[in-house]
Amino acid sequence: MDNSQYVKWFRNSSPYINAHRGKTFVLMLEGEAIADDNFAHIVQDIALLNSLGVRLVIVHGARPQIDQALSVLDIKSQFHGDLRITDKPALNAVRAAIGIVKSDIEARLSFGLPNTPMHGARIRVVSGNFVTAKPKGVIDGVDFQHTGEVRRIDRQAINQQLDQGNVVLLSSCGYSPSGQMFNLAAEDVATRAAISLAAEKLILMGEGGGLAANNGEVESDSGIISQITADELSHLIDSLEGEYKMHAEASLVAVHAGINRVHMLSHKNDGALLQELFTHKGAGTLISADDYEQLRQANIEDVGGILKLLTPLEEQGILVRRSREILETEIHRFKVIERDGMIIACAALYPYSSDLAELACVAVSGDYRSGERGDRLLKAISKQAKAENKTKLFVLTTRTAHWFMERGFEEADLSALPQERQSLYNFQRNSKIFIKDLTEC
């Protein structure tokens, strides 16, 4: 990467850095991830996220380590369906395996990360009895004994740790109020933690990563479905197996309970976490509720995001410069499209005393062009103009004339504009004027 590419890449990732700061992410790592060579890189990425102000809860599984501990103790695990029955001897193996995995993760996160980009970063990892469990009970006449499920997450205690900048580590086990230990599915702990903490994201890292685009229903360039709605996923779920199915089920539970973004990523893929969180393309599958992209009225919180979107276009002379102060006073005139906490498109409506209104500041972020977002904004602005009894919408443009012409705008003279707008016309800029009759649409 040469310097200019590096600068471009860094600039492109800055909106994501801002969007993620102060947000809670629950990151689930299967036991296999900890044993993988790539885990050293995942640790570096966790340190980076922590230093960027992301509130991180890590949930670890220990399935392969439990299998190994059972085989050392010569215990044959009993299963009913896909679910392990944890009897008393098996519980000892579970306790040993989880203890080893947990201390291994703590040790790796405490290591000063020498010879890495995060050299010198200090991560404080905290674990404790944050998960209350209950027995799974007797299903189909089979007693699952010490196999349990999450009863409660101690949200307050976890939040206190996150407030102090600590990373919280949860294991795939929990304790009942009667002091018994239960073996839990990491997916259950991660999902319940994300829901209880109202996390911004739940990130499920497994061997396979994202969902493969194998049924032709969902478009993909890379062979992985980069985005899917919960509704689409629920139609796919019966065709999935093993880890994919477990992660997909957990994703649906989380999305239906209000977690807006669930990501499925591979722990084998170096940098997958950063790519997914800081690039437009991502590295795995994002599962979201249907409305992962929202067109809505702008509010004062959006001013920063709108400025980021408009500034490069202003620098190129495509849009007229607007200061932060102007944007703040005129924010009620703007509509925005928000995606993943970022403003990716905007447009504004300026009504005049006659039957005319001006469409201004139409902009769609470079990565998201040609997805009909410009059209959606134009429709929303036209609808609002009509609601305000305006019959004509005009726009001033230097380089986008044809886009407006293709959408029913016709070129007009300066005299067609309201008097007060004519006096503000910048002859040096020499913008073309286009008008659309709203009564015809």
Ligand SMILES: CC(C)(COP(=O)(O)OP(=O)(O)OC[C@H]1O[C@@H](n2cnc3c(N)ncnc32)[C@H](O)[C@@H]1OP(=O)(O)O)[C@@H](O)C(=O)NCCC(=O)NCCS
């Ligand atoms: C113009 C703009 C808002 C369109 O947004 P968008 O979401 O990409 O638009 P849509 O998906 O609805 O339309 C895409 C089509 O518009 C075309 N288009 C984009 N910019 C264009 C331009 N300057 N002139 C003519 N056509 C243009 C695209 O080529 C595409 O056409 P195609 O589907 O035939 O390939 C967006 O390109 C943008 O933000 N441009 C920079 C800012 C700007 O010019 N704003 C207008 C200021 S008055």
